[in-house]
Amino acid sequence: MSAARLIRVGQIVPSSNTTMETEIPAILRAREASQPERFTFHSSRMRMKRVTKEELAAMDCDSDRCALELSDARVDVLGYACLVAIMSMGLGYHRVSQERLHKVTADNGAPAPVVSSAGALVDGLHAIGARKISLLAPYMKPLTKLVIEYIENEGIEVVDSISLEIADNLEVGRQDPLAPAEITKRLDINGVDAIVASACVQMPSLGSIQLIEDRTGLPVISSSVATTYMMLKQLGLTTAVPGFGSLLSGKF
Numbered sequence: 001m002s003a004a005r006l007i008r009v010g011q012i013v014p015s016s017n018t019t020m021e022t023e024i025p026a027i028l029r030a031r032e033a034s035q036p037e038r039f040t041f042h043s044s045r046m047r048m049k050r051v052t053k054e055e056l057a058a059m060d061c062d063s064d065r066c067a068l069e070l071s072d073a074r075v076d077v078l079g080y081a082c083l084v085a086i087m088s089m090g091l092g093y094h095r096v097s098q099e100r101l102h103k104v105t106a107d108n109g110a111p112a113p114v115v116s117s118a119g120a121l122v123d124g125l126h127a128i129g130a131r132k133i134s135l136l137a138p139y140m141k142p143l144t145k146l147v148i149e150y151i152e153n154e155g156i157e158v159v160d161s162i163s164l165e166i167a168d169n170l171e172v173g174r175q176d177p178l179a180p181a182e183i184t185k186r187l188d189i190n191g192v193d194a195i196v197a198s199a200c201v202q203m204p205s206l207g208s209i210q211l212i213e214d215r216t217g218l219p220v221i222s223s224s225v226a227t228t229y230m231m232l233k234q235l236g237l238t239t240a241v242p243g244f245g246s247l248l249s250g251k252f
Contacts, residue, residue, distance in 0.1 A: 004038045007235060010075030010112065011041070012066040012101075013082070014048040014059060014202070018173040020081040020117075023206045023224035024231075027248070031232075031241045044069045048082075048169065056085040063097065064104050071105040071112060077231045078105065078112045079120075081201045083223050084143055086118035087150040094119035113234035117201050117223045122154045124226035127252040128194055128219045134160040134187040135196035136180055138172045138203045141165060147199055160188035169202055177204035181211040189216060198222040209245040219246035 009028070013020055021043055028039045044066035048059040063080060070078055080086065080101065086094045094116040105112045125133060133156060137144045144163040151158055162183060166172050180197040189195060197212055198205035201223045212220040221229075229247050232239045240250025 004036045007037055007039050007077070008073060008075040009039050009041050009231065010070035010073065010078040011043045012063055012070070012078065012080045013043050013045055014085070014169060015045040016048055016169040016173070017045075017081065017202050018170070019204050020079075020201045020224060020227070023204065024079070024228050026206060027225070027228045027241055027244055030243065035238065037237060042070060042073050042075055046082075048085075056082070056088045060085050060089055060097075063101060067101040067104040067114070068108055071108040071110040074110045075112050077234050078114045079227050079231060080114065080116040081227065083117040083121060083199065083201050084139065084147060086116050087147050088143070091150060091153045094122070115227055115230040115234055117227045118150070120226040120230040121196070121199065121221070121223055122151060122156070124221050124229050124247050125151075125156050125194060125196075126154075127229070128221070128246055130156060130192075130194035130219065132157045132159050132192045133194045133196055134158070134184075134189050134192050135199045136162045136164075136184055136187065137199040138164040138166045138175065139200065140167055144199075159190075159192050162187060164203075172200065172202040173204065175203055177207040178211070179208070180205040181208035181215075184208075184212055189218065192218065194219040194221065196221060198224070201227070206244070210243055213245050221245055221247045
């Protein structure tokens with residue numbers, strides 16, 4: 001029997017983030033039950049406590065250092081795990097960020113594909129053919145508006161949204177992962193192609209994804225699900241992880 005392929009997953013996370021280092025490993029550990037690959041997880045942190053445009057911009061400047069640190073560990077894929085930090089930097093900025101961070105790893109002699117949560121959410125929605133969506137976000141309304149504008153600039157219409165208006169990032173991370181299953185019942189989903197259960201890397205939602213899909217019959221994704229999907233794609237691996245919604249059904 002051949003040895004399992006060991007894959008090192010790197011993540012650049014806000015210093016106050018407590019979710020992406022739990023949800024992405026949870027998905028990939030579930031995948032290990034049926035696939036031969038084995039994953040280890042490695043993170044580098046950027047300072048950020050409150051989800052404001054000013055703190056997000058300052059934090060993004062630190063992402064190059066994080067990419068350099070993670071490339072020292074020779075990670076196989078690198079995820080920039082802050083969706084709104086990317087989106088607050090300007091329309092289409094995920095492409096600029098991903099290219100720059102990849103160059104940092106390459107210049108260090110350890111080139112790694114880079115996935116941003118912002119780009120992954122957009123790419124995941126395109127993968128399932130979503131043209132109209134409704135979404136849930138924890139942000140203050142001006143930041144949710146910014147996220148909507150970013151997504152719509154990528155050719156996807158946002159029909160409805162709910163903003164929980166939580167500015168403290170630690171408080172966002174303390175939300176019940178099953179809460180989106182209830183909160184999304186208030187979304188207008190008439191005519192939409194998909195639902196985003198958490199347009200934020202910090203708001204837990206993993207336990208809600210399949211529940212919302214089963215209730216609505218619509219594809220449901222989140223920032224962590226989309227990021228994991230794009231990591232698997234970049235690694236050339238299968239994308240079937242049962243229990244986490246249509247995007248990880250293996251069909252895409």
